[in-house]
Amino acid sequence: MIKFDAKIPEGPLTEKWSIHKRSVKLVNPANKTKLDIILVGTGLAGAAAASSLGELGYNVKAFCFQDTPRRAHSVAAQGGINAAKNYRNDGDSVYRLFYDVIKGGDFRAREANVYRAAEVSNQTIDQLVAAGVPFAREYSGYLDNRSFGGVQVSRTFYAKGQTGQQCLLGAYSGMMRQVAKGKVTMYSRRDMLDLVVIDGKARGIITRNLVTGEIERHAGHCVVLATGGYGTIYYLSTLAVGSNVSAAWAAHKKGALFANPSFIQIHPTSIPQLNDYQAKLTLMSESLRNDGRIWVPKKKGDARAANDIPEDERDYYLERRYPAFGNLVPRDVASRAAKERCDAGYGVGKTGLSVYLDFKDAIKKQGKKAIENKYGNLFELYYKITGDNPYEVPMRIYPAGHYTMGGLWVDYNLMTTIEGLYAIGEANFSDHGANRLGAGSLMQCSGEGYFILPVTIGDYLADEIKTPRISTDHPEFEKAEKEVKEKIDKLMAINGKQTPTTFHKRLGKIMWDYCGMARNEKGLQKAMIMVQELEEEFWKDLKVSDSAKELNQELEKAGHVVDFFGIAKLMIQDALNRKESCGAHFREESQTPDGEAKRIHSEYSYVAIWEYLGEDKPHTLHKEPLVFENVELKERSYK
């Protein structure tokens, strides 16, 4: 059995990080230059870590599957990044940010980690501004803030609807500076296919060079995974189509426990699916909900055009159900409410699977110019895709798979259960509990990359200064490489009829229908059988064109789908185990009489941590109890 220890420092919540920082071991500058760090994934968390670790003097080898780090999907985060600066004097504080994240996550995250995330958020904004990130400013020249995603203070920093792009490019610039200095070596167009563990410690990775097809070995004193989330499990999601779980899953199979895999956020405001060819869904920032009003017709199956439906025949269902927060309820609540209306037959559009997001009143009140200033680029994006002009007719939106709160289990140092293997950013599970608040993702990624990992990694590497450079000739590298090659050969040899995408689409549909916005025991059990059957079919009827010795995008996809089957089964097992509703995880059996999620704190106040025991075997469950010493557990009410 794999042991785990969260290693939360002693002391009061507000002091833990300071206490920890002054007690961790340090590595002297001369020794840092002898230590190699492998870093996989170069989005905001990875790029921020690469630049910071390079500055410290470590040798960083960074890997990404894209052609350059600037393309990682952090680039698509729209709304903003939270920090507890309290520039608006509206009563914000580190504690309040911490509390909002804990409550927003439905009390399923670790207090100490979340408090630290809130604590470093201010320094992160300082860092990003210094790096040249052009955040929005007021006429005074000071930074502007907006209110965002289910909180009542204005603490969100933003750069129009492109905050993620600007933060990522800031971190990427810093990383490029370290590449020039020779401290970071960039390996792009590489897919990590396995983790190499030697004597219990993470010592390297096996990659496939996506241009030549060559299988390569890379060694280091430790390995950091910043490989993002697996929202693409649903096939159609707001993620980049290349996002995948394979690196994290390889680590999981080698002994890194996986936490809360079924906690996956469904974003309420995406452009609905238009046709069967569609490759992805496009997100419309939830900042739109600050001014847009969500409604459906009061009459079932009303086929009239939106503008022909008079005011008193519209059901502004969020305002009706949640008068205190209205259209600004958190993502999980908004998504479920949309599903509820559509399932009941009130949905709009050709498929009946969408609701209106209407700016008519906002335009009337504030003028078209003001709305254009705030959302111009989003309206344009919407128009390009749908051909509808949101200044004149309401947008149509529907929820879509978006963000995985679950991920590799990490301790307070962000280390997984494999010694020397770290997970940062969306790849880990640590900060968002069962539901992530808007503008929390960029905050976590940059905080961990710039300020947390560079401290905690030293504590481990201090004991590695006498370890000579790791050789890739070690038998464990040999073995991992051989396994990877066998797996590729096996995929190439099936020679069936269906493409990897066909299987991915079918898997996605099963997961969306039974392990998406709402789950129940019967459905989940059915889904498990369906996934297993589909997986069997995959190994009999997969077709991968061309050869493995060249650039082969079909082979890349096939490899990812194999691991999607693994995480799909684990998500279902996790969702079956958690018989309560909490955050994004809604078990239909556990709801209040008026249809709200019902948490069962007495039984499920724990992190569900899963251990891999082998292909075709169910995972074993471990529990990390969640202890709340600083917040009072409350029903999460937005009414």
Add this chain to the structure above:
Amino acid sequence: MNITLEIWRQKDAKSKGKFVIYKLNDVSEEMSFLEMLDFLNNTLISKGESPVAFDHDCREGICGSCGLYINGWAHGPAHLTTTCELRMTKFKDGDKITIEPWRSKAFPVIKDLIVDRSVFDKIMQAGGFISANSGAAPEANSIPIPKDNADAAFDAAVCIGCGACVAACKNSSAMLFVSAKISQFALLPQGKTEAKERARKMVAKMDEVGFGNCTNTGSCETRCPKGLKLTHIAKMNREFITAKIVAEKST
């Protein structure tokens, strides 16, 4: 609709490429351009042929991965649109569509429609950053920045690094890409200190890696999917020339 595609096929960097004609039927108006290519690839695979390789990732116009030369236009016929944002509504039944990779000496073809744009990273490494180590930053509001400057810096910062400017330019010049970064940082007090040195180094690297010069035809501006303006190039030239003058004075 039924269309005819003329697509550049090239096995790898060393092989010689050629155009291949494909007839594609039952294309839906609702498809995006890349979904149409997915559809083509599906039919090719089912016939036992090799699918067309092309770069793409976010499919919402922000990552900069995609970039195809469509009927003689970088990113196709639509204005302010990346290839992944282009919809098939822009085409009609019976159309012939020619699809090529970016053509530039500095962007060698890797396979089919995929090119190697890593020289953009090299230019960034030469100076496309503000040298602010993690932890050394002052409090974010300690340096107010006039809103006009911040907005102008943002307008320069929206570049997605797709390379359409280079592909559209008859000289294969990367000046729009380089000048946008130089402008962004020069407009911010944080980036001012290194502005001249940055301009000098980035321009030198741009010349070294094989991009051509600017002759002010403005094709880059018209094809940039993010609407970056030629004025950035003027700004870059100003930084670059003053950097030269300062360098000459000090020698």
